Amino acid sequence: MRMGAVMRKVVCLLAWLSVGQVSGSYLPQDMNRTLQDLLQHYKISKSDIYDGKHVFPKEELKGKMESQMLFMGGVLEAYDKLFGHMLKGLPTPSPLSATSGDKADTSGPSTTEPSAAGDTRFNLIKVLQKIRELKRHSYQEQLKVLHGLQKLKHIEMDNIKVQGKALWELPWIYEKANSLADNVMRRRRRRRRQTRTGLAREPERRAKGQQ
Structure with a gap:
């Protein structure tokens, strides 16, 4: 364009x-x-x-x-x-x-x-x-x-040296990627639990407010 x-x-x-x-x-x-x-x-x-x-x-x-x-x-x-x-x-x-x-x-x-x-x-x-x-x-x-x-974007995909080094680095990158994904999932589950707990306690709070 x-x-x-x-x-x-x-x-x-x-x-x-x-x-x-x-x-x-x-x-x-x-x-x-x-x-x-x-x-x-x-x-x-x-x-x-x-x-x-x-x-x-x-x-x-x-x-x-x-x-x-x-x-x-x-x-x-x-x-x-x-x-x-x-x-x-x-x-x-x-x-x-x-x-x-x-x-x-x-x-x-x-x-x-x-x-x-x-x-x-x-x-x-x-x-x-x-x-x-x-x-x-x-x-x-x-x-x-x-x-x-x-x-x-500038990684030389056809470079044999780059390919070899990338293979050596893959184990810790793979571990880190999985760890990040797990942390995100745990954070989401924690937020959902907090939301459900807050909703469950809402009637109790309302009852106390009416007393």
Whole structure:
């Protein structure tokens, strides 16, 4: 998929996030306004917005909380990279405009006024900072796991040395995998027992409250 198409779909999702806000949501008002400004620059048709195809599928956010957090960490990492590509897609600020103030007065695409392109760069950076703050404060552990998974993609599967070392490492990895699975199962059973115990004691608590 070409970067332009990816950007259009990302903007679709930004539109969905900013338009479909719920009262009391976590999206700050200034960030919402910034996204609206960006949507004016990265304008796409309504048919693209409402084509039912999201860049990041919602189905991945309906599982267990740990899985949702891990997936969301990947989504934020993807946004970080995409915003970097979007910034690179804007013309480089001229030396004069780069030193004229904290809003970089860059020249935009041929159909955009220079000041508008400068605002676009400023707004992209502003939203990117918000994304990075959220990653840093709430998704450090998930990003460590994701970076570890990315390293697995680079294993040389056809390398005889790698194959041999992997065989030597398999016993402790197999033991660890089983141990982790058992711990998760025990935790689930413990939670179920606690839930059943709480439900069983509820009539007793109610009776004491009525006395």
